[in-house]
Amino acid sequence: MTDTKSLRRHTGRLSLGLAIVAVPLLLALLGPLFAGDPGPRAVSFTLGGGHWLGTDFVGRDVWGQVLLGGRTVVLTALAATALAYLVALPVGLVSALTHLRRLEDVLMRPLDVLLAVPSLLLILLVASVFSPGAAGLALLVALVNVPDAARIVRAAAGEVAARPAVEALRMQGETWWRIAVGHVGRSILRTLAADAGIRLTGVLYLVSTAAFLGVGVAPDASDWAVMVDRNRTGLFVQPWAVVVPALLIVALTTGTNLLFDAVLEKKGRRP
């Protein structure tokens, strides 16, 4: 294939990703501006009556909720995912790059302890003990994601870290940072991107489940993930209250991943 053709395909993919991601992102960013005043409540889970997408589990207008509900999702999920990697990356990279078994154990084994406790249970337990707010929740969700992410980083980085290229960098007295991030981190980008896409989605729903358990945002918060979770009882009577926010989330995550993929591909590979 020639360069122009692949380039065209690549830009196509890029714009597809952008288009898919734009819908939820724009809604999230601009939605609150257009939401206007909440009208009076109606009976929960009804269709019609001036409500475009019907009413939700407490009789609010679903469209209004959709407009309002993107910001928190996007923010908390992104923040929690970013936070998780903020911890997991250094931990995973340090333990992949060190030759001290002891250090690796000190870093990784305690995380295994966290792995042994089901994440939802951990959130439930910690939350009822400390009753955190929205920021605390993001922290908590990030925390339960760290062990997992760290292990994946460690596994992917371990292989790269043993290459002669890393030895050569050491020989040059290169900083840890450049070796770890500039070289190893960069080489595992594809694996990281695949993992991040999945993690982002997992985080979204963890946040919403936690909301239901009384952690973080209010259980009736305007939040797409919370909407999906809380409106499920009405699925057969009023599907839009679940389907629309769920589709937006799907668009958000799929779009993000398409973007990731497209960007990674551009880097190109030479044998």
Place this chain on the structure above:
Amino acid sequence: MSHADTVAEIRDLRVEIDGRAIVDGVDLQVLPGKVTALVGASGSGKTTTGLALLGEYPPGARVTGDVRLTEGGLVGYVPQHPAAVLNPARRVGALLHDIARPQARHLPRTERRTAARARVLQAMLDAQLPDAEALLRRHPHQLSGGQQQRVVLAQALLLGARVIVADEPTTGQDALTKSRIVDQLAAVAARGIAVVLLSHDLDVVQALADEVLVMRAGRVVESGPVERLWLSPRHEWTRRLLEAHDAAPREEASAGQPVLEVRNMTAVHDRTTVLRAPHLTLNSGECLAVVGRSGSGKTTLARCLAGLHRDHDGEVLLDGTALPHSLRHRSRAQLAAVQYVFQDARAAFDEHRPVVAQVARTAVRLRGAAEQAATDEALTTLARLGLTDDMAHRRPAELSGGELQRAALARALLAHPRVLICDEITSGLDTVTRRGILDLLAGLVRDRGGLSLVLITHDQETARLAHRVVVVDAGELVEQGSARWVLEAGTGLRT
């Protein structure tokens, strides 16, 4: 002058990248049972031409011309950097069996295994890999550089290809092994297989080749039967290539102060001792050659000195103070003082960044040079080693094997080291370039006073430049002495 029975043919091949022709107008006939050699300067397009026979081109290349293979013509390939084509997760045995298995397919099911195994063992023998049983169980990274190369050769032999493209098959091999490989390739050719030999080693070319093509800057400048070319080279460039072949031995140098000293070193890989070095010194301004058979422990010795191999007892002293075993614990000054140039240059570069950026970092990190100054220095050093500005700004994958080797040397030189350990750095270079490099190194030793060299090499020419030679045999340092003495009287190299 097309033959009817050519197994492969290249006509007017032109490979162009970013508007720059790296191979231009090359014609090549590959005849069964004949050895066709491509010689020429490093970066002249040998590998590119060889790969064209396999139908492979650099990504993004514009190719014109014609490459034709006879039907069913399997092409074997022994690449210049063998490590890259050996799957790190598979054992040597598995890598060979994969190729042997389809060939045993015609046999009844019960016999297949044994038949395949027999073929594998035979191929290893043919590729000069004794002690096959032990090697089969190892992973590629557990082999020495030369062993890796021979495993790849064994693969090509196993394949039963009609054409074998051997890219520098003898680099990194000791003289004995080399001669055996030459014999083996000759035998291969005798079986009617066409061999395309890409090599810098003119001895090997002379011994093997029927037809020689001399390349320069992507063009074939001269071609013909080997005897004629050797006797009466027509082109100026061919003449230079052949001339540089003969080098005068170096005069003894006065011994300076000891810089580096090794005491009671025993290095292990996975609990097996692979090297014992009770005592070894390197004086300042001295050039020490380390020779020995492939797999004898030369690289291990070098890696111990460089702090890349931690599993050893004993001490390495720099100016009388012990160096930490691991380079992680060495100070910047210590790192700068002892630099190592990797045997496999391709694996030692970060594939994502331009070469010059990587080379310059040494000066920035180890000598505290400013970013710009470092880049400038990198560019001048690279230029002295024959790499143009344009090449320097490419990524490693876009350079030829020899070019990368020189880049790796430049990277180490930028540290202004006191001890420079070079692991087969001239193996991928043509005689002219090699000569240039060795002269450059010799100049550095002379001018910079303090620089000492450790040259790990199989190449007698290179070894002859050393003041002293150490012979490593099966993990033991057996002979140390003046170069002349060892090379002429010693038994080390030839055994």
Place this chain on the structure above:
Amino acid sequence: GGGTDDKADSGSGGTPKRGGRLRAAFAGGGASETLDPHLANLFADVARAKALYDKLADYGADLSAEPRLATQWESNKTLDRWQVTLREATFHDGSPVTAKDVLYSYRRIVDPEQTFRAKASLEPLDLDASRATGERSIEFVLKRPTAEFPNILAAFGAYIVPENATGTDFGRKPIGSGPFRFVSFAPGRSAVFHRYDDYWEGAPHLDELEFVVANEESARVNALLGGQVEYAHELNPTTARAHEGKGQIEIVRLRNSAMQAFCMKTDRAPFDDKRVREAFFLIADRKELVDGALSGAGVVGNDLFGKGYEYYADGLPQREQDLDRARALLKQAGAEKLKVTLDTSAVAAGFTEAAGIFRDQAAKAGVTIDVKMGSKDSYWSDILDNGTLCCYRSGAMPIEAHISQRLLTDSTTNATKWRHKDFDALYEQAQSTRDRTERAAVYERMQRRLYTEGGFLIWGFADWIIGTARTVKGVETKAPANTLDWARFDKVWLA
């Protein structure tokens, strides 16, 4: 709410048919469930206990006590000695139910070493002084005049077990006098019972009854729709709406089953001021709460417990939202810009929803409500003494029991901290009033007081929704949950 009172009466159609096995799905208590009727706590426990055991009396649809094992009760003039006569009934092992069994059961319940649920309800009984006056007659001595003595006999969990039955008996082979005999039990999974032919009220129609545990509502619905069970207890209003009148399954709504309220602590700011309490009464838009939080499956409340029950003061005007007056009252009380925390939890259906809706309603009156989610496992005990405002609900019980358990100075679960000597006195007066109409008048006075300044903001009464297969007949549609005819499987048959 959208009701189908008349048509849901699937019960009375046709003549009962004998035989068959009915599977009923309930939310359960997991692997810790037992069949000890005195430990019965959850609806599933009670339904199972009801199948195996009897009480002396039980509640009718208006929560007045109806005779069961007792045929009649007579009191003395001062209402502190009651003569109870038992009917002729037998336990599943054939032995008759005697006065001794009754006394044993009651003494077991109040055993100070144990913590059985009905202990508090039986507190007025002086069991040491009470005695059997014959094989089937007992004289109960009470600690004080108790006009509502029959309510004690009907108390939640006051089941009659054979004399000397112990905890291990209940685990292995429980024996009762109820309509079904024990067959098998797997805690948290299923319990299988068989028809008891000698049941005093006539043998049940069903051959076999199986209780299965399915905690998730959707699982109960799916099992019902898929024909895996014939009776599903406790469905969501939304589910009911989805399937009502579709012909696939029958939906039964048990009216007035669950009181829904907000509970204000009257002993602390801001609710120690009765103007603030009244303002809150006026803030609530009860219709919106019923529609939103109960999805319309219920009726609005009038700040009084027990709509439709005996003694309910239904002459009081229905309270409506009046934000202006609420604001004025708050202003008078100096509580403008009031901020309150509303405790809620996912402990009961509609809680979190109601909290959110009320928060928005209060905001319109200038009151800021901060909704705080609590742990659902310790919610009831957390809100008993802490906080100022919380979500509350209660199952059906006689109005008298509601008052004695929650609204007297020494009530054990006085969540509104309603402590008024004169109110206590009224209660005592009622309990020592023999005449029913006079007693009703006293209850009316008490309720009037609660209506104007009580701590319970009772905004609705939720339906209890049950789904049955279309073949299931004889399911009573008028009985609120917890009353005699609720989950009463001896009257049910399969068409």
Place this chain on the structure above:
Amino acid sequence: MTVGGLRSFVARRLLLGAAQTVAVVLLVFALTEALPGDAAVALAGDQPDPARIAAIREAMHLDRPWYERLGDWAAGLPQGDFGTSLTSGRPVGQYIADGFGPTLLLAALTLALLVPAGFGLGVLAARHEGRLVDRLVSSVTLAVYAVPEFALGVLLVTVLALKLAWLPPTAVGYGTDLLAHPAALVLPVLVLLSRPVCSLSRLVRAGMVDALASPYAAHARRYGVPGARVRYTHALPNALAPAAQQLARTVDWLLCGVIVVEALFVIPGLGTVLLNAVAERDVPVVQGLAVVFGVLTVVLNLGADVVAHRLTPRAAVAA
């Protein structure tokens, strides 16, 4: 790594694992203790009569200090005694034994399908990298992953069980003997599979794309090694390390995180036991489960690490 090295690695990790399990138990114990309310409060439910709660507390010996309770419980462990449930008085071992069967069955079945499906899809996508199949697999897996389990469960139940009546909608009434009712297992396993398949296949794809583009894969192809062999024996092992980590995590998730599925399909497994025990503050049961989960996690993660070490043999020799 040599056999000897591997053995000492495993031994060391198992020792560490014991410490980790203790840590898990302590963590879980501390958290459950720190939860508001205790077994007595939970048992009292909506009748939180303080006197009654105090009496229950006494009857359950909850009035003793925490270290004594923990100590007593721990003392029984060496004899394999996990203590007795506070709520029912039955041995905890029995709780675990009862719940383990169904959960293990579900986990094993899911895993047996997950590995081929996840790897198959990942390889398929990687093989057609950048083409339609890849786009399709990648986006569908991602989209399915973004659909919450309950929604998928509802969808499958509605279509396959209620509308078409091919399968039973729940496992109600089948007790623990699920093997006797294989049809009842289909939907739960499908729902359980849906998300791990997505995450696994994406990781496999990512690793495979890199591995298939490597010179060694090209070399194998060049030498006529059949395509399938190149994919599965050459490229796949190099893509496996992160996938193995993910897999270990999935197994762990399957064993304890099947809560949704267990509830949805009424399968009396460990997830249900755990949820109930936490709700009832039945500390001995929670602790017993913590031991089980702790041991499982340690063993599984160790397994994943061993796999990673075997598949990236170079990793052992970093300078």
